[in-house]
Amino acid sequence: MSSKxxxxxxxxxxxxxxxxxxxxxxxxxxxxVMISSPELPLLFLLIQLSLAVVLxxxxxxxxxxxxxxxxxxxxxxxxxPVTIVNVVGLVFNLLCLRGVDASFxxxxxxxxxxxxxxxxxxxxxxxxxxxxxxxxAIVTTGFFIGLAPNAIIADRAHExxxxxxxxxxxxxxxxxxxxxxxxxxSLPHAQNSTIQLAYWQNLGxxxxxxxxxxxxxxxxxxxxxxxxxxxxxxxxxxxxxVTGVFGFLLCVAGLLSIKITSPVTHMFSxxxxxxxxxxxxxxxxxxxxxxxxxISILLIAAGTMFYTWVKSIEGAPAPARPPPDVAKDDVxxxxxxxxxxxxxxxxxxxxxxxxQSV
Numbered sequence: 001m002s003s004k005x006x007x008x009x010x011x012x013x014x015x016x017x018x019x020x021x022x023x024x025x026x027x028x029x030x031x032x033v034m035i036s037s038p039e040l041p042l043l044f045l046l047i048q049l050s051l052a053v054v055l056x057x058x059x060x061x062x063x064x065x066x067x068x069x070x071x072x073x074x075x076x077x078x079x080x081p082v083t084i085v086n087v088v089g090l091v092f093n094l095l096c097l098r099g100v101d102a103s104f105x106x107x108x109x110x111x112x113x114x115x116x117x118x119x120x121x122x123x124x125x126x127x128x129x130x131x132x133x134x135x136x137a138i139v140t141t142g143f144f145i146g147l148a149p150n151a152i153i154a155d156r157a158h159e160x161x162x163x164x165x166x167x168x169x170x171x172x173x174x175x176x177x178x179x180x181x182x183x184x185x186s187l188p189h190a191q192n193s194t195i196q197l198a199y200w201q202n203l204g205x206x207x208x209x210x211x212x213x214x215x216x217x218x219x220x221x222x223x224x225x226x227x228x229x230x231x232x233x234x235x236x237x238x239x240x241x242v243t244g245v246f247g248f249l250l251c252v253a254g255l256l257s258i259k260i261t262s263p264v265t266h267m268f269s270x271x272x273x274x275x276x277x278x279x280x281x282x283x284x285x286x287x288x289x290x291x292x293x294x295i296s297i298l299l300i301a302a303g304t305m306f307y308t309w310v311k312s313i314e315g316a317p318a319p320a321r322p323p324p325d326v327a328k329d330d331v332x333x334x335x336x337x338x339x340x341x342x343x344x345x346x347x348x349x350x351x352x353x354x355x356q357s358v
Contacts, residue, residue: 110143
């Protein structure tokens with residue numbers, strides 16, 4: 001392995017690890033706030049988005065590496081699809097988490113893996129390899145085994161997730177899959193800057209979300225909760241701050257993960273995170289842990305490792321073919337060989353452009 005390949009490997013590993021850590025913090029703090037204040041999901045999300053925008057402005061003051069984009073209506077229109085998909089996905093994501101325990105959260109969103117592969121394939125007009133489909137099938141089987149209700153203990157059957165929460169999870173999976181592909185299409189409109197795209201997404205999502213908070217009457221619900229002695233305002237306040245900070249980190253980390261790797265690799269790293277999330281959910285929240293969920297974790301890990309192995313093989317460069325022996329004075333033969341080399345280089349360039357667009 002060359003030093004360049006080794007550097008790229010460490011870069012991908014660092015970004016994925018950073019993304020997974022920030023995502024785990026977000027899930028468990030989000031869950032704690034939703035337990036404390038289930039009536040305020042949209043207001044909670046608006047605070048997160050607004051704080052992320054403020055943090056981006058603060059970072060721009062401290063370093064020139066963070067550049068706030070110039071707000072233009074033309075750019076906003078071009079980024080509207082990814083912004084709308086982003087905020088809708090976040091809402092369904094939070095509604096799903098509100099209705100299920102933390103360890104079941106990733107199971108409720110188990111369809112995001114095949115959906116991401118489907119969306120990526122439709123966009124690129126290409127089919128994934130049989131091995132990638134096999135790895136996806138293993139991971140997805142693990143999710144659905146965890147979804148099966150027959151392993152629920154009788155005295156804790158009330159903890160079974162509702163069908164509505166599972167529907168929220170499926171919708172969240174769909175919008176996450178679409179969002180992963182739209183990010184790569186949207187980066188050129190943000191000067192290929194993940195920071196600028198993060199700013200546009202957070203600001204645009206906050207503006208789109210604000211009217212719905214009024215329609216849902218969450219401000220009046222907040223006033224009612226403030227007059228309720230049993231409501232713990234500190235959990236909501238500190239939870240909003242912590243998730244706002246880590247939401248900012250997660251947004252940047254997620255964008256970097258998709259930019260450096262691929263949408264499908266990004267989603268499979270999420271699958272690996274889900275196994276860790278299940279164990280932490282049992283430890284921190286005493287979540288229900290069954291044989292089905294244990295098998296689910298094993299299958300998720302096995303499918304992820306299999307996928308990693310498949311991608312390493314598929315991404316390995318083919319050995320160079322030695323040129324045939326040609327006499328020094330055979331000018332026509334040498335010209336033909338050179339034309340074949342040029343033709344191969346053009347096809348390689350076209351294939352590379354096609355892969356970059358997926």
